[in-house]
Amino acid sequence: MTSNRTTLEVEQLYREYKPLLASIAYRMLGSMSEAEDAVQDVFVAVSNLGGIDIKHPKAYLVKMVTNRILNMMKAAPRKRENYPGQWLPEPVIEFDSEDEPQGRVLRRERLGYALLVLLQTCTPPERAVFVLRESLGYDYADIAVMLDKSEAACRKIYSRAAAKIGQRPRSENEAALDASIDRFVQSFAQAIDTGRFETFIQLLTEDAVMLSDGGGIVRAALNPIEGRDRIAAFFEGIAGKGSLTGQLHHVWISGQRGLLLLRKDKPPVAFALEPDDNFDSIRAVYLVSNPEKLTRIKGEKELSRK
Missing domain, CATH: 3.10.450.50 (Nuclear Transport Factor 2; Chain: A,)
Known part of the structure; x- marks a missing residue:
């Protein structure tokens, strides 16, 4: 009975948070296929743990997917060095349908392909801090806990990322x-x-x-x-x-x-x-x-x- 309940809880978490987690991973990786792999890995880990017994599942899952992405990004420079010609992020393309949850998240949070390209000029930690701060509105104290860094370090990392990306519209x-x-x-x-x-x-x-x-x-x-x-x-x-x-x-x-x-x-x-x-x-x-x-x-x- 407990196993069945745990399975249902994990499935509910997956349905509720997959679009958000995939959009976070996509911002950092520039590849939706890799982003979906990262989210899948996170929920496999959650399932193996028997679910998560915490009051704030969103923050916990965001931390898990961020750490998974940081590990994945360590291999990205080697892939890009061997890429023929210019490497650009994988575009997620939609007509005017409002039915896709992924598209709704990207439009609501105003990602934009141009910003996605600029994010790829940042280091993995810079991307992580910038996305968590700009897209999700986390304060530096929360980001510091997620990344196991000091609050002051996260502020400096964000400043470096913002300098590379340039002015963003208010x-x-x-x-x-x-x-x-x-x-x-x-x-x-x-x-x-x-x-x-x-x-x-x-x-x-x-x-x-x-x-x-x-x-x-x-x-x-x-x-x-x-x-x-x-x-x-x-x-x-x-x-x-x-x-x-x-x-x-x-x-x-x-x-x-x-x-x-x-x-x-x-x-x-x-x-x-x-x-x-x-x-x-x-x-x-x-x-x-x-x-x-x-x-x-x-x-x-x-x-x-x-």
């Missing part, structure tokens, strides 16, 4: 950020539809950068493309070869607006944009065409590929 500026991204995405969509990129290119900063991830499976730029003129030449070149021909859809990419190009007999391509600190220009374009990273496309429309 709550009162979020509407302006959303409006800017919508405008940029609409301009990019029009450029792809018409093959005329002049107007979109003028939205880029002079030192804008484009990162392209084909994973060595499909052709992609192996190195960053830097500067407005070089990015313009890149898009005009691939458009001329027909690489941008297909069905273009406005989608959510890891919680922010972006574009998904569905192509006949070719892998899809996801596009995300990063605004500058003033939200009036684009400082980075992210292009993911690695088919192994484009398996998480939620919604009915993507099933109609032809």
